[in-house]
Amino acid sequence: MKNGKVKFFNDSKGFGFIKDAETNEEYFVHVSNLVDEIRENDDVTFELKEGRKGLNAVNVKLA
Structure with missing residues (x-):
């Protein structure tokens, strides 16, 4: 998991x-890749998955 x-x-x-x-x-x-509801400036953990236009954050959770 990555932090961001x-x-x-x-x-x-x-x-x-x-x-x-x-x-x-x-x-x-x-929004389809969120586990938790997020807002601007929230600390989160996430994984990366190749999408149509590059890497996308998936399985995004509040840290």
Whole structure:
């Protein structure tokens, strides 16, 4: 599992971005890949999975 912080999340559109704590890379996250409800600036743990446009955050949980 990776650790990161929610940089942006749009509830109405159901997507956002998570910034990896170690690498500072940003990953797309979709509401369908959330375990817990998230908001901007939440600390989270997540896994990465190859998506159509690169790596996506999946199994996203509050840390």
